[in-house]
Amino acid sequence: MLPLTISSSVGGVQVVRRFSFPSAFSKAPCSLGISGFCSFVPSTPPHFRPPNVVVAAAPAGESHGGAVTGLSGSGGLAPGHSVSGGGSRSAANSIPSAGAAATGSSSGNCGSSNSEVGTIRAGTGYSTRGQVRATAVRTVDPVVAAASAKRTLSATPRSATAASVSASAAGVTAATTTPVVTNPGTYSSVDSMDDGGSGGVRLLVVVGVVLLDDPEWTQATAGAGAEAVAAASGTELGPISCSGGASVAKPVRVLLAQRPEGKSNAGLWEFPGGKVDPGETPEEALIRELREELGITVDLADLMPLTFASHTYPTFHLLMPLYVCRRWLGEPVGAEGQAVAWATPEEVSTYNLTPADIPLVPAVLAAMRYGTPGP
Numbered sequence: 553m554l555p556l557t558i559s560s561s562v563g564g565v566q567v568v569r570r571f572s573f574p575s576a577f578s579k580a581p582c583s584l585g586i587s588g589f590c591s592f593v594p595s596t597p598p599h600f601r602p603p604n605v606v607v608a609a610a611p612a613g614e615s616h617g618g619a620v621t622g623l624s625g626s627g628g629l630a631p632g633h634s635v636s637g638g639g640s641r642s643a644a645n646s647i648p649s650a651g652a653a654a655t656g657s658s659s660g661n662c663g664s665s666n667s668e669v670g671t672i673r674a675g676t677g678y679s680t681r682g683q684v685r686a687t688a689v690r691t692v693d694p695v696v697a698a699a700s701a702k703r704t705l706s707a708t709p710r711s712a713t714a715a716s717v718s719a720s721a722a723g724v725t726a727a728t729t730t731p732v733v734t735n736p737g738t739y740s741s742v743d744s745m746d747d748g749g750s751g752g753v754r755l756l757v758v759v760g761v762v763l764l765d766d767p768e769w770t771q772a773t774a775g776a777g778a779e780a781v782a783a784a785s786g787t788e789l790g791p792i793s794c795s796g797g798a799s800v801a802k803p804v805r806v807l808l809a810q811r812p813e814g815k816s817n818a819g820l821w822e823f824p825g826g827k828v829d830p831g832e833t834p835e836e837a838l839i840r841e842l843r844e845e846l847g848i849t850v851d852l853a854d855l856m857p858l859t860f861a862s863h864t865y866p867t868f869h870l871l872m873p874l875y876v877c878r879r880w881l882g883e884p885v886g887a888e889g890q891a892v893a894w895a896t897p898e899e900v901s902t903y904n905l906t907p908a909d910i911p912l913v914p915a916v917l918a919a920m921r922y923g924t925p926g927p
């Protein structure tokens with residue numbers, strides 16, 4: 553059995569909760585992210601009851617004041633602070649004094665069997681512009697948290713495309729055209745000098761995707777509906793996506809791309825994606841990159857966050873949100889001359905991945921083997 557201790561301090565009262573879970577759990581991929589949250593895959597036996605998650609409410613007066621903000625431990629990074637341990641296998645995840653509501657730490661390695669103890673301290677304050685404010689913290693059942701998150705999401709307007717609106721009307725969302733940019737100019741994190749420029753370590757935000765050819769998912773969720781929508785919008789479905797008739801005996805496969813000559817890490821394999829341009833959200837950047845690099849069209853609604861990479865290269869620190877996508881239009885090709893390959897779960901680790909991607913492998917394999925929530 554593996555112990556997990558969650559201690560929280562609210563109003564001066566220290567509450568410690570201990571959970572144990574079967575040692576089989578240690579084999580399950582688990583990622584501790586910037587928010588200090590371990591996400592567990594649904595591979596556990598029926599008798600297993602997952603531990604609660606910790607949620608924090610934003611103080612009154614702040615944006616979303618009073619609302620449950622989700623997972624504790626999230627917060628802005630102060631200049632000079634970095635996030636370590638983005639991947640599931642990275643040891644000693646830490647968020648040093650990042651102005652966060654709570655600190656989340658995990659001793660050891662969630663993804664491999666070494667990790668035995670995780671500690672979350674909550675309710676230590678909420679720092680904004682030098683002030684420390686009280687934050688309400690409570691633990692909730694993960695099912696309740698998921699339902700709450702779903703309600704928040706459905707109440708939140710998203711950027712949409714004309715075609716995706718028509719797709720929703722038809723009862724299914726299909727990959728469509730370029731999304732409407734709702735807030736241009738708000739985001740800026742790009743640094744084009746990542747391949748050897750001078751000037752110290754910079755934070756480079758890159759987006760990546762785990763593009764899954766998942767015959768079982770396709771059959772269960774897309775089928776003829778998606779084909780009808782594609783036909784109505786005048787687009788052709790690729791032979792892989794939304795095929796509806798694919799055999800369930802086919803293994804799930806993930807698309808890997810090889811970095812071409814002339815780029816950093818040339819010859820190594822990666823998840824398709826690229827840098828976030830000024831004015832783009834990460835999702836918009838990814839949709840653009842997938843169109844440019846693979847020649848496929850992806851809808852915002854078909855991008856599900858999976859995990860992230862946080863890796864220090866010699867000249868920059870890479871932060872890469874990694875999404876899962878199971879539905880797109882067109883057939884992925886190396887549109888910029890790069891080699892691409894579909895890999896089964898058994899084949900993934902036979903590819904020479906970039907250093908930043910190696911810790912992502914357990915989460916990717918979990919998504920391939922056990923699925924992910926959402927589209």
Ligand SMILES: Nc1nc2c([nH]c(=O)n2[C@H]2C[C@H](O)[C@@H](COP(=O)(O)OP(=O)(O)OP(=O)(O)O)O2)c(=O)[nH]1
Pocket residue numbers: 746758759760815816817821822823824825826827828841870872906907908909
């Ligand atoms: N897209 C992607 N980039 C990765 C991965 N792993 C990894 O270390 N990287 C690094 C390599 C690069 O330094 C950086 C991505 O830069 P890039 O040069 O591919 O981005 P880009 O497509 O926007 O290229 P460009 O405009 O500079 O031509 O992130 C990964 O899995 N996917």
